Amino acid sequence: MLIKRVLESSSTLERLAEDLIRKRIFMPRMIDLEVSRVCNLRCPGCLRNADTSLCHLDEKFCTLDRLRDIMEEIPSLRGFNFMGDGEPLCNPEFEDIIRYISSKNIDILLTTNGLLADKKMVDGWVKSKIYRVHVSVDGASKEAYERIRVGGEFEKVIENLKLIAESGLQVCVNVMMYESTMDEMPKMVRLCKDVGVKEITFLMPICTLKSDLGEFPARPQISERNYTIFAETQRLCYELGVKWIFPIALQPMFRRLSFPWVRPEVSLEGDIYSCCYMIGRGKTWFDGHLVDIPSRDNYVLGNMFRDGFKEIWYGDAMNELRDTIKRTERKRGEMITRDVLRQMRENPSEKGRFKYCEACLPRWGMACS
Secondary structure: OOOHHHHOOOOHHHHHHHHHHHHHHOOOEEEEEEEEEEOOOOOOHHHHOOOHHHHOOOOOEOOOOHHHHHHHHOOOEEEEEEOOOOOHHHOOOHHHHHHHHHOOOOOOEEEOOOOOOOOHHHHHHHHHHOOEEEEOOOOHHHHHHHHHHOOHHHHHHHHHHHHHHOOOEEEEEEOOHHHHHHOHHHHHHHHHHHOOEEEEEEEOOOOOOOOOOOOOOOOOOOHHHHHHHHHHHHHHHHHHHHHEOOOOOOOOOOOOOOHHHHHOOOOOOOEEEEOOOOOOEEEEEEOEEEEEEHHHHHHHHEHHHHHHHHHHHHHHHHHHHHHHHHHHOOOOOOOOOOHHHHHHHHHHHHHHHHOHHHOOOOOOOOOOO
């Protein structure tokens, strides 16, 4: 339970535990595993739109046999976080995977768009004791939601959101913030209250495609109007008893990420990546600009089935990544401007293999992580 809490919150006790973990590297208790490269939606702000997304590869799903292989390579695992550029529920073996993991008393954190769920499936999640479900709902009205979640059905996702909330599972709503949908922020808090969801996470999109000051999808602008909406949303969360998980700001705010110490990113082929932001990327969007990541292979740390997971986890590349992150850390909650963050990307102080990590967007609360 402590590891799960360290990953998701920041009390004094949990910060102390995080510091201890960084002093001695243990085999990971949780991994972020790509389980599907297929999705039932066509969202304009999704990294599936990048030609370097892993969703374009021939292999589409993590099979139950592959999951067993991964667990054999990492016997310390006590938790799975299913993520990637696809929808987990599209995987035809997903329910079998859930049941198998549950039989090993291992926790599961699931992020889904929620559209493919039904009562039988949710009942199975309850029986399998899924630890936590994140449902991505980016609009509190049919018009706003279906503009962002292209191919989605607003009425269906709300119906399923209620179903999941009523099941007793711990559920959180994830909301991407775009300039054109900032008015939806307070409405989303009210929606959570109405359907029985007690937690909400507001996130910046990675893939903006256009300039931040351009057309949809663009990140929220720095404006008095948007700060007013932000403050109103925070007030509503407090009044309605809906917990705002990540206290991000419109300007970059430093967050201390611990992925390379406790929670690696794993592709369904067994490739180990530096973090979820880099998995499969050769290019990405940085504050509205398309950016080349210097040598894509620099951020692939190895393949567990070829190199062995333990050898990668304690190897030179992973240790160099950890050192880079520690050397470039700031005070938690420190805020800078988007211009300064862009300058950090263009002129990093670090000169090594992982110099891009200094200006990592998730690290500065400017991308979905």
